Amino acid sequence: MTTRRSALKLGGAAVAAAVAVPALGSPASARSHGFDPKPGSNGVGDPLFPTLGNGGYQVVHYDLTFDFTPVTYDFTAAVRINARATQDLSAFNLDTDGHTIDSVTVDGRPATWELTPGQSGQEFTVTPARPLHHGRAFTAEVRYRGNGKAPRLGLSGWKFGADGGFASAAQSSRADTFLPCNDTPSDKATWTFHISAPRGYVAAANGELLHKTPRADGSAVWHFALRERMATELIGIAVVKGTYLYGTSHRGLPLRHIVPQGQEDKYGPIVARTADHLAWLEAKFGRYPFSVYGVHIYDGYTDALENQTLSLFSTNWFKPDANGRPGYETTMVHELVHQWFGDSVTPNDWQQAWLNEGPA
Template sequence: MIRTGILRAAVATVAATAALATAVPAQALSPHARPFDPKPGAPGAGDPLFPTLGNGGYDVRHYDLSFDFTPVTYDFTGTMKISARATQDLSSFNLDIDSLAIDAVTVDGKDAAWSVAPGSSGQELTVTPDGGLRDHRPFDVTVTYHGNGRTKPAGAPGWRHISDGGFVSAAQASRADTFAPVNDTTMDKATWTFHLTAPDGYTAGANGTATGTRPAAPGRTTRDFRLDAPMAPELLGISVARQTVLTGRGPHGITLRHLVPEDQADTYRPIVERTAGQIAWLENTLGVRYPFDTYGMQIVRDGYGDALENQTLSLFGPNWFKNAATSTTYTNVMIHELTHQWFGDSVTPTTWQSAWLNEGPAVYYAALWADRQGTASLQDKMKAAYSRLDAVRKTDGPPGLPTALGGFNIYDGAAVVLYALHQRVGQKEFDAVIASWLRKHRGGNADSQDFVDNAVRVTHDASLRPFLEDWLFSTENPPMPGHPDWV
């Protein structure tokens, strides 16, 4: 979360003696000493690519989600408890929802007025607490709601339906609001707890550490999870399915907890058991320990074909592993999503305009892994990507200024930026830049300019500023260091 404060002093002339007095500005006074001037919080956080995502006027500190799901019918009920702090005097504030039926809203235990209106990518839940909220004041919001996971949302779908009647969440970039009311922006990370209830025979999963299992209504079980590291809502990873939990230990005691289809445990066990060694390889390569207490893979039976870096619990479609008996190329996508736990999950871009900071490292280190495994050449991949990137810069924007998410520019093109930096400064300095980046911004947000600043600071080389800015923001490819023949 970003917090800024500005303190200004005014110097006034008092009488003809020209004696000077310092005027104390309103913003220098404590929040309770100023006049209360409540206004609605902004209905968007101002992201350059998604200006209406998220909301302004408050900062979420913790989400506590209770979610009771019935398989096959896809009916659910939910209670979201949000602990937040106002960042302005608020007359009202918004939460992001989509296709959720709101039952009641309270603020600090008191009924609050609320309304639902269409939004740009979903719906806006506007909450009007009695008497408003003063700047800096902590407050608690509870929203009870219900819905059905097959309801067509106003925006893109976040639900992925499984043939066993269950689901997994694929919320990136803006679909956490199809599961619960949230402040759906990368700028507002918070800690989380989950309480997921489902019929016996189905197993619930969520981000973070599993903290317990308890009976709910007859024939139903609640599973609890806790995520102490801040997480942006887009990394939400919840599920209910006929799935089995496979456990293990990673380097220095990291808990490994994988979710696989219950009748395919023997198939996926040797695949997920590669995770411990991959974490060790990335820790050694990045020079920074894995940033969370737990990690796992969630491999679904069907209904999902991509791969996604849900925080501490990466999601994979089964298609990635169909040739696992004859090839190890599937490990490349495992490294890609695991790398995201550092780049994107621990260090989260302030806005989606800096999404190259997520995808570039994931592509780069997956390619480095393949190179080290002897299955593909890093240099050949970077050469081919460099050749293609020049035209993409003109159509889809350069890596640091994409016109949309999901393009070649923020994936392979961004990996080329990192390769160029490596070619320019050498292995030792490159590793130092990466390690410093991950340590400095762990658990927080950062953007492209922060990356440039960090590289200059670590290397003590001011010429890296125009070098990286050209690579990130120019509409033409700069020359590749060490490869004058690349075009």
């Protein structure tokens, strides 16, 4: 896998080489030959998803603001993307699907943009007011809106429960149904989230809950930070009627879980098993790689998924088997193993998925 650090080193070497070339014409002519902006590619060449992700830049950080209305499933949102150009860029693409784009800026200047159909979603092409030099840090901000149940060109990552809320299950290529992004596991970034939830609901996201900002209508904005890099397919946002349950691992790692509202007595002992699961796996793999962990149990999902720092589980997993015995702990451990293999250590492309699933 080509790391961001190695890519930046290569970029620096390329710039140095360009500077060292003797000028064959005027200084202005030399400068024009040294800067040759072209559009970034509309895919990273993934063997299974050729148009997934985009070339020409690498993301450093996503900042997502998401204002969701339960029952109607309407939302308004904005994402600010801090990135670095890996070539001279005249335009670049983002992955998106099913959103109405209201505005786009690059480094605070209005940018032009175009939406066209893609193989698994939409191709969102952004043209900055000024081309970007190789190695330059830049910020793109997209304001958009939509509805969680709106038609999409590809599958949806939205999972809806009886409470009128939702949880995200984006693997492998459906993060773009929540936000415009570079939707490839080869481009990991840090994240911050600002998720609104009305009275009676809680918001969830990857990482640590920093604080809540109350609003006059009784709703609140929940602010989260994920300081370790994450692939887009592991996004774990939700707005649900749930209850947070807290604990610590045997080593003192903060644990926070979300269980269905009113069913705390049923699910409390189940999520409490996480501390023993962590102790058993840390003895095998070493210290847990992130700063927080937990499980989210939700009736709107029918499977189990290793969203980074907040694994998502269907309520169906916690029913007894035909002999009346619980079988859920193997699945809980499976998703926890993925925090090491798949989340912390991430495949470069989807043909390497066995490197996730094998250890788990």
